[in-house]
Amino acid sequence: MALLRRDSLITRQLLRLLLLHTAWEVGSSQLRYSVPEESKHGTFVGRLAQDLGLEVAELVSRMFRMVSSGRRDNFEINLQSGVLFVNSRLDREELCGQSPLCAIDLEVIVDKPLRIFHVEVEIQDINDNAPVFSVNDLNIFIAESRLPGSRFPLEGASDADIGTNSLLTYKLSPNEHYTLDLQTKNNQITSADMVLKKALDREEASVHHLLLTATDGGKPELTGTVQLVITVLDANDNAPVFSKSVYEIKLLENTANGVLVMTLNATDLDEGTNKDISYSFISYLPPNGRDLFSINSNTGEIRVKEKIDFEAHNIYEIRVEAKDKGNPPLAGHCKVVVEVLDMNDNAPEITISSQSVPVPEDAPPGTVVALISLSDRDSGDNGKVTCSIPPNLPFRLVSTFKNYHSLVLAEAVDRERVSEYKIVVIARDQGAPSLSASSSILVSIADVNDNAPAFPQPFYTVFVKENNPPGAHLLTLSASDPDLRENAFVSYSVVERSVGEQPLSSYISVHSESGQIYALQPLDYEELQVLQFQVSARDAGLPSLCGNVSVQLFVLDANDNAPAVSPAGSVGGSPGPELVPLSAGAGHVVGKIRAVDADSGYNAWLRYEVQDPGAAGPFRVGVYSGEISTTRALEEADGPSQSLVILVKDHGEPSLSATATVSLSLVASPQAVRWDSRPRGVSEGPLVDMNVSLMIAICSVSGLFVLVIVVYVGL
Numbered sequence: 001m002a003l004l005r006r007d008s009l010i011t012r013q014l015l016r017l018l019l020l021h022t023a024w025e026v027g028s029s030q031l032r033y034s035v036p037e038e039s040k041h042g043t044f045v046g047r048l049a050q051d052l053g054l055e056v057a058e059l060v061s062r063m064f065r066m067v068s069s070g071r072r073d074n075f076e077i078n079l080q081s082g083v084l085f086v087n088s089r090l091d092r093e094e095l096c097g098q099s100p101l102c103a104i105d106l107e108v109i110v111d112k113p114l115r116i117f118h119v120e121v122e123i124q125d126i127n128d129n130a131p132v133f134s135v136n137d138l139n140i141f142i143a144e145s146r147l148p149g150s151r152f153p154l155e156g157a158s159d160a161d162i163g164t165n166s167l168l169t170y171k172l173s174p175n176e177h178y179t180l181d182l183q184t185k186n187n188q189i190t191s192a193d194m195v196l197k198k199a200l201d202r203e204e205a206s207v208h209h210l211l212l213t214a215t216d217g218g219k220p221e222l223t224g225t226v227q228l229v230i231t232v233l234d235a236n237d238n239a240p241v242f243s244k245s246v247y248e249i250k251l252l253e254n255t256a257n258g259v260l261v262m263t264l265n266a267t268d269l270d271e272g273t274n275k276d277i278s279y280s281f282i283s284y285l286p287p288n289g290r291d292l293f294s295i296n297s298n299t300g301e302i303r304v305k306e307k308i309d310f311e312a313h314n315i316y317e318i319r320v321e322a323k324d325k326g327n328p329p330l331a332g333h334c335k336v337v338v339e340v341l342d343m344n345d346n347a348p349e350i351t352i353s354s355q356s357v358p359v360p361e362d363a364p365p366g367t368v369v370a371l372i373s374l375s376d377r378d379s380g381d382n383g384k385v386t387c388s389i390p391p392n393l394p395f396r397l398v399s400t401f402k403n404y405h406s407l408v409l410a411e412a413v414d415r416e417r418v419s420e421y422k423i424v425v426i427a428r429d430q431g432a433p434s435l436s437a438s439s440s441i442l443v444s445i446a447d448v449n450d451n452a453p454a455f456p457q458p459f460y461t462v463f464v465k466e467n468n469p470p471g472a473h474l475l476t477l478s479a480s481d482p483d484l485r486e487n488a489f490v491s492y493s494v495v496e497r498s499v500g501e502q503p504l505s506s507y508i509s510v511h512s513e514s515g516q517i518y519a520l521q522p523l524d525y526e527e528l529q530v531l532q533f534q535v536s537a538r539d540a541g542l543p544s545l546c547g548n549v550s551v552q553l554f555v556l557d558a559n560d561n562a563p564a565v566s567p568a569g570s571v572g573g574s575p576g577p578e579l580v581p582l583s584a585g586a587g588h589v590v591g592k593i594r595a596v597d598a599d600s601g602y603n604a605w606l607r608y609e610v611q612d613p614g615a616a617g618p619f620r621v622g623v624y625s626g627e628i629s630t631t632r633a634l635e636e637a638d639g640p641s642q643s644l645v646i647l648v649k650d651h652g653e654p655s656l657s658a659t660a661t662v663s664l665s666l667v668a669s670p671q672a673v674r675w676d677s678r679p680r681g682v683s684e685g686p687l688v689d690m691n692v693s694l695m696i697a698i699c700s701v702s703g704l705f706v707l708v709i710v711v712y713v714g715l
Contacts (some may be wrong), residue, residue: 001450002016003434005705011379015496020099021471024099024390030117030118030119031046031048031051031052031117031118031119031120032119032120032121032122033045033046033084033119033120033121033122034121034122034123034124035086035121035122035123035124035706036094036123036124036126037090037091037092037123037124037125037126037128038089038090038091038126038128039086039089039090039341040086040089041086041087041088042085042086043085043086043088044083044084044085045075045083045084045085045086045121046083047081047083047084048062048082048083048084048108048119049076049077049081049082049083050082050109051469052108053116054110054319056080056081056367059074059079059082059110060079060213061112062110062111062112062249062637063109063110063111063237063247063484064077064079064082064108064109064110064186065108065109065110066106066107066108066109066119067105067107067108067634068104068105068107068108070602073087073088074086074087074088074090074095074104075104075106075121075288077108077162077302079406083398084106084119084121088179090123090160092123092124092125092126093129093160093161093475093488095123096123097160097561098160098162099162100162100163102122102123102125103120103121103123103151104120104121104123105119105120106117106118106119106120106121106560107119108332111633115200117498120221123287125161125162125163127161127162127163127216127218127219127220127221127222128161128166128226129159129161129165129166129213129216129222130159130161130216130222130223131158131159131214131216131222131223131224132158132160132224132227132390133155133157133158133159133212133214134155134158134284135173135226136226136227136369137227137228137229138154138155138212138226138227138228138229138622139229139231140152140171140194140229140230140231141230141231141233141447142196142200142230142231142232142233143200143233143234143235144200144202144232144233144234144235144237144573145197145235145237146196146200146202147196147199148196148197148198148199149196149197150194150195150196150381151181151193151194151195151196152193152194152195152196153191153192154180154194154212154228155168155194156168156189156191156192156214156235156437156614157214157224157226158566159214159216159222159224161216162217163217163335164217164218165216165218165538166215166216166217166218167188167189167216167217168214168215168217169182169189169214169215169217169236170182170189170192170212170213170214170215171212171213171214171215172194172210172211172212172295172627173210173212173213174212175199176194176197176198176207177197177198178194178195178197178208178230179194179197180192180193180194180195180212181195183194187366187445191339191516192212193316194228194346195454200232201232201532202232202233202234202235202269202270202271203238203269203270204661205292206230206232206234207229207230207231207232208228208229208230208232209227209228209229209230210227210228210230211225211227211228211283211388212225212226212228213225213228214226226513229601233240233471233486234270234271234272234275235270235274235328236270236274236324236326236328236329237270237330238268238269238270238330238665239249239268239324239330239331240266240267240268240273240277240323240324240330240331240332241266241268241332242264242265242635243265243267243320243332244268244333244334244336245334245335246334246336247262247264247334247335247336247337248337249261249336249337249338249339249341250338250339251304251308251338252308252310252337252340252341252343253308253309253310253340253342253343253345254308254309255304255308255340255570256304257304257305257306257307257432258303259303259304260301260302260303261293261302261304261338262301262302262305262336263293263300263301263302264279264281264301264302264320264322264334264336265300266300266332266334267669268330269270270324270326271615273324273325273326274324274325274326275324276279276324276325276327276342277322277323277324277325278298278300278322278323278324279295279296279297279298279299279300279321279322279571280295280297280320280321280323281293281295281318281319281320281321282320282321282333283318283319283375284316284317284318284319285316285318286313286316288313289316289317289318289338289409290310290324291305291306291315292304292305292306292307292308292316292339293305293318294306294687295320299393302318302324302336307682308340308344308376309340310340310342310343310374310379310380310587311346311377314336314339314342314379315338315340316337316338316340316533317336317337317338318335318336318337318338319333319336320333320334320336321333321335322334323583324677325514335714336557338510338614342379342380342382342383343378343382344378344380344382344429344432344433344434344435344466345433345435346376346377346382347379347429347435347437348374348376348377348378348385348427348428348429348435348436348437348438349374349375349427349437349673350372350373350374350387350425350427350437350438351372351373351374351375351610352370352372352425352439352441353370353371353372353373354370354371355369355370355441355443356368356369356370357369357370357414357442357443357444358443358445358446359409359443359444359445359446360445360446360448361407361412361413361414361415361416361445361446361447361448361450362383362412362448362450363413364409364412365408365409365410365411365412366408366409367409367648368407368408368409369395369406369407369408369409369441369459370406370407370409370441370443371400371405372387372397372405372406372407373403373404374387374403374404374405374427375403375430376427376429376599377427378431380427381429381430381431381432382430382431383429384426384429385403385428385429385430386427386429386430387405387425387426387427388426388428388429389423389424389425389426390406390423390424393410393419393421393423394409394410394411394412394413395407395408395409395423395443396408397411403559405407407423407425407426407441407661413445415445415446415448415483415484415686416447416483418443418445419445420443420444420445421442421443421445422440422441422442422443422496423439423440423441423442423443423565424440425438425439425440425593426433426438427439439507445644447481447483447484447485447487448483448487449479449483449487449539449541449543450483450543451482451483451541451545451621452480452481452545452546452547453479453480453490453537453538453539453545453546453547454478454479454481454540455477455478455479455547455549456478456480457535457549457715458549458550459550459551459552460475460477460548460549460550460552461551461552461554461708461711461712462474462475462517462551462552462553462554462709463554463556463712464519464523464526464553464554464556465556465557465558466522466523466524466526466555466556466557466558466560467522467523467524467558468519468522468523468559469522470519470520470521470522471518471519471520472519473518474508474516474517474518474519474553475516475517475551475552476514476515476517476602477492477510477515477516477517477537477549478515479492479515479537479547479549480538481537482537483541486539486540486541487539487540487541488542489539490515490537490538490539491512491513491537491538491539491540491578492510492511492512492514492515492535492536493510493512493536493538493553494509494533494534494535494539495533495534495536495537495548496512497533499528499531500528505508505520505531506521507519507520507521507523507531508518508520508531508553510531510535515535515537517535517551523555524555525555525599525600526555526557526561526599527558528555529554529555529556530552530553530554531555532551532552532553533550533551534548534549534550534551534579535548535551536548537549554708556601557599557600557601557604557654558599558652559599559603559650559653559654559655559656560599561597561599561600561603561656562597562656562657562658563596563597563606563648563649563656563657563658564595564596564597564598564648564658565593565594565595565648565651565658565659565660566594566595566596578590578591578628578641578662578663578664579665579666580634580642580664580666580667581634581666581667581669582634582636582664582666582668583634584633584634585630585633586630586631586632586633587629587630588629588630589627589628589629590619590628590629590630590664591627591628591662591664592625592626592627592628593608593621593626593627593628593646593648593660593662594626595608595648595658595660597650597656599650599652601702601705602644602650602651602652602702603650603652604650605624605650605651606624606626606648606649606650607623607624607648607649607650607651608621608622608624608646608647608648609621609623609624609625609646609647609649610624610645610646610647611645611647611659612645615645616644617632617638618631618632618633618634618638619631619642619644620663621644623645626646626648626661628644628646628664634666636666638666639666640666641663641664641666642663642664642666643662644660644662644664645659645660645661645662645663645664646659646660646661647659648660650659685714690712
């Protein structure tokens with residue numbers, strides 16, 4: 001297109017030079033017409049042939065023609081009428097732009113003779129173009145911190161028309177923040193400024209939409225508009241704001257590290273970096289809250305950092321600052337009150353003081369043994385503590401004040417039965433679940449001399465052979481005293497009494513410390529068979545107590561007495577020989593040996609026998625009766641006399657014996673026999689009875705001895 005326009009311009013200039021040269025030689029004339037732009041095809045412009053003085057009938061023959069300096073098709077000549085008319089749409093703005101005078105030069109040429117006529121057709125402007133802005137939307141950015149009176153130049157509109165049709169006026173849509181200031185020169189508006197008349201607040205309205213209208217001076221008026229999009233740029237004029245000034249949070253103690261306590265959210269009405277908020281702690285009550293909580297500077301999350309202990313502090317006041325990143329930065333503040341809720345995480349504590357130990361065993365019930373104080377660092381039911389001790393103890397707890405108890409004696413105690421008590425005091429709180437603690441009190445019982453020495457047996461029986469050496473140990477007694485120390489230190493003594501005409505102390509003595517009993521002199525069974533006495537055991541307490549025990553001392557017979565024949569060497573008490581009739585048959589008793597033994601029992605049980613059995617002849621002696629009798633009928637050949645040596649032995653160990661010689665004379669006449677084996681004035685019956693009694697006594701004593709031995713061994 002640019003190339004074509006350039007060729008057309010060159011052609012037009014050459015043609016113009018040629019015509020000027022011809023006109024210079026031939027002559028020239030000029031016509032002027034005017035026609036409104038936008039005239040339609042066929043619009044009458046002028047009677048060109050008539051105005052040029054040409055005959056219409058000659059137009060064809062003279063080769064009437066028109067040459068346009070511009071586009072040839074804008075105008076055309078009707079050769080039949082010679083009228084100039086519009087051939088195509090005329091747009092003054094397209095043809096001439098903003099030139100004040102818009103005319104199209106036409107060259108009319110006729111031949112025979114050649115003449116050239118200059119015709120100028122002025123294109124008259126009409127108001128066919130509305131004012132036009134370069135853009136539909138005009139974006140304007142204004143900081144909200146701009147002061148009223150600030151000016152903002154606006155780009156004006158353009159109008160393709162000219163003259164009055166292009167004289168523009170401007171109007172701004174009604175608003176409270178902006179006004180329009182127009183500058184004029186020579187009654188024409190040269191510039192338009194938008195003036196800020198009221199301070200902006202981006203947080204109230206971040207974008208303003210205004211309509212700028214441009215109106216031309218044509219008839220009718222045409223208008224053009226542009227949308228003013230005014231973006232209010234943020235200024236850091238708003239501090240971050242929390243939804244509350246005080247946040248109250250309840251938090252269980254011992255909450256694990258990292259647990260979210262709460263999330264703070266401060267809002268900032270600004271934008272961009274002016275609304276970017278950073279959170280931080282600025283103060284703590286108490287100060288150790290700094291170590292217990294942490295805050296995320298970006299998200300505002302408050303989390304547990306260390307162990308939370310209700311007993312250390314149950315309330316924390318933390319001041320939080322939210323600061324934006326504007327220049328200068330602004331900050332908002334709030335307070336977070338964290339109330340720590342108690343958990344039952346502390347067991348009760350037991351303190352035992354003022355122990356009155358040891359406790360005398362004669363202490364009366366109600367005696368205070370110890371003071372017990374209880375404490376629990378928890379609160380509420382978690383800190384309420386009850387106290388108890390095991391049952392079946394001679395102690396009880398008495399509450400004296402809140403969490404204070406006395407351990408008192410509930411009943412009498414006996415050290416000899418239980419010497420000390422280990423009392424476990426259990427304290428339990430009322431939390432859920434409950435916690436407990438225990439502490440032991442060792443209560444020892446102090447000894448009181450309340451027990452007399454006691455022997456393990458009610459009586460003692462001791463057997464001692466007679467003829468013991470002086471100082472022989474007879475028996476050791478031992479009394480026990482369940483008391484302690486001096487209250488249990490026992491000394492022994494014999495309860496003095498008379499034995500016959502002698503004091504008891506002449507027979508025996510007791511070692512005061514060991515309790516050993518000694519014989520002071522030899523004992524003679526034949527003089528004293530049983531010695532009964534009491535031994536006293538006394539402790540060293542204040543006052544002292546004593547206990548007695550009976551001792552039966554049986555003197556055992558020793559075979560220290562040989563049998564005695566009474567009278568010695570005689571039978572029946574007669575001094576002469578015994579007369580035995582020859583007519584005596586077998587078994588005839590001719591006499592009786594009488595012997596006694598001062599001992600007793602087996603030691604006094606006598607046995608008779610012929611010392612020389614070969615020399616006894618027709619006689620024999622009763623083993624236990626001592627009777628001398630015939631073994632067969634006597635004969636004269638037996639001789640006139642016989643002499644028998646009778647051996648009397650006891651049953652002792654070793655055995656003791658005595659002998660008696662019996663002379664027997666054999667006589668022919670029975671009447672001449674004088675036999676009386678009884679002592680004078682003593683009948684035979686008592687002697688026999690005495691022997692029988694002796695046998696019974698021996699058996700009884702033997703049985704009793706065996707029984708006593710068995711009982712003694714059993715005890």
